[in-house]
Amino acid sequence: MSNALTLDIPAGMPWIDFTREFDAPVGAVFNAHRDPDLVSQWLGPRGYEMVVERWDFTTGGGYRYLHRNPDGMEFGFRGTFHTVRENDLAIQTFEYDGAPDEVSIDFMWFEDLGGGRTRLHGRSIGRTVEGRDAMLDSGMEKGMAEGYERLDDLVAQAG
Amino acid sequence: MSNALTLDIPAGMPWIDFTREFDAPVGAVFNAHRDPDLVSQWLGPRGYEMVVERWDFTTGGGYRYLHRNPDGMEFGFRGTFHTVRENDLAIQTFEYDGAPDEVSIDFMWFEDLGGGRTRLHGRSIGRTVEGRDAMLDSGMEKGMAEGYERLDDLVAQAG
Numbered sequence: 001m002s003n004a005l006t007l008d009i010p011a012g013m014p015w016i017d018f019t020r021e022f023d024a025p026v027g028a029v030f031n032a033h034r035d036p037d038l039v040s041q042w043l044g045p046r047g048y049e050m051v052v053e054r055w056d057f058t059t060g061g062g063y064r065y066l067h068r069n070p071d072g073m074e075f076g077f078r079g080t081f082h083t084v085r086e087n088d089l090a091i092q093t094f095e096y097d098g099a100p101d102e103v104s105i106d107f108m109w110f111e112d113l114g115g116g117r118t119r120l121h122g123r124s125i126g127r128t129v130e131g132r133d134a135m136l137d138s139g140m141e142k143g144m145a146e147g148y149e150r151l152d153d154l155v156a157q158a159g
Numbered sequence: 160m161s162n163a164l165t166l167d168i169p170a171g172m173p174w175i176d177f178t179r180e181f182d183a184p185v186g187a188v189f190n191a192h193r194d195p196d197l198v199s200q201w202l203g204p205r206g207y208e209m210v211v212e213r214w215d216f217t218t219g220g221g222y223r224y225l226h227r228n229p230d231g232m233e234f235g236f237r238g239t240f241h242t243v244r245e246n247d248l249a250i251q252t253f254e255y256d257g258a259p260d261e262v263s264i265d266f267m268w269f270e271d272l273g274g275g276r277t278r279l280h281g282r283s284i285g286r287t288v289e290g291r292d293a294m295l296d297s298g299m300e301k302g303m304a305e306g307y308e309r310l311d312d313l314v315a316q317a318g
Contacts, residue, residue, distance in 0.1 A: 013172070014284065015173075080221070080239035080241050082252040082254065082262050083254075083262065089260065091260070091262050093239070095241065101242065101248065101266075103242065105252065105262065105263075107262075107286060125173065125264070125284055127266060127282065127284065
């Protein structure tokens with residue numbers, strides 16, 4: 001059974017907090033975020049293909065990728081990595097091509113729980129409360145939940 | 160007489176909105192943000208020296224600079240540029256070395272008012288309400304106001 005994704009969505013604020021635990025060491029979870037060959041195997045909803053155009057998971061780096069759904073529709077995303085600290089923290093910007101200039105800033109803390117377990121805690125802050133709500137309405141929670149289930153499988157294979 | 164800096168600081172929210180008009184064409188105001196030799200002449204409070212280590216004002220670029228006060232104390236800042244569109248929009252991250260990982264995302268819209276006048280409108284969004292308030296307590300408003308008065312002088316010289 002996989003661990004649950006917990007979202008905290010305060011009314012009237014522009015951010016979403018999330019927490020997800022993994023039965024895998026912090027190094028494995030972090031590496032699954034850093035290595036584009038691994039990222040493309042789990043990030044996004046089930047049934048989507050991820051095409052990574054750029055993935056430079058380093059401080060000052062950036063990314064661009066497409067998600068292609070089973071009908072062949074493509075959804076593009078891009079951003080910069082403000083901070084990447086190994087097994088600790090990633091701070092990035094995030095923009096969906098379909099909502100131009102509605103850029104969020106996303107914080108992700110990687111916490112070593114010991115015993116080969118990891119907690120991922122994140123905060124995603126939109127430009128407006130309405131932008132945050134639109135992100136939620138786009139099916140963000142389902143996409144995240146499915147992505148992290150795929151990440152469970154990926155790190156289990158590696159272990 | 161210079162134009163006024165207007166801040167809008169909603170209670171309980173993590174952002175600051177600001178507006179400032181300039182008696183200068185949008186191209187001049189934008190260029191004073193893009194060209195590091197110009198930026199270093201106006202950004203920051205009066206009496207501070209600005210040392211630009213990196214200033215790549217392009218989409219996906221980044222920056223790092225130091226402000227040195229009259230006593231020789233140095234204050235470092237860095238970030239990435241998520242979006243830069245000429246005479247239109249800049250979206251960047253912003254971090255002060257003295258408040259590590261308290262990264263804000265800053266939006267700046269350049270609006271051509273016609274008749275050689277420009278309105279700059281910005282929103283700076285902190286990670287927390289407390290982080291936003293700490294930024295204000297650091298003398299942000301005075302530093303911005305003085306910086307934009309220096310920018311007035313700079314674009315007047317260019318005109």
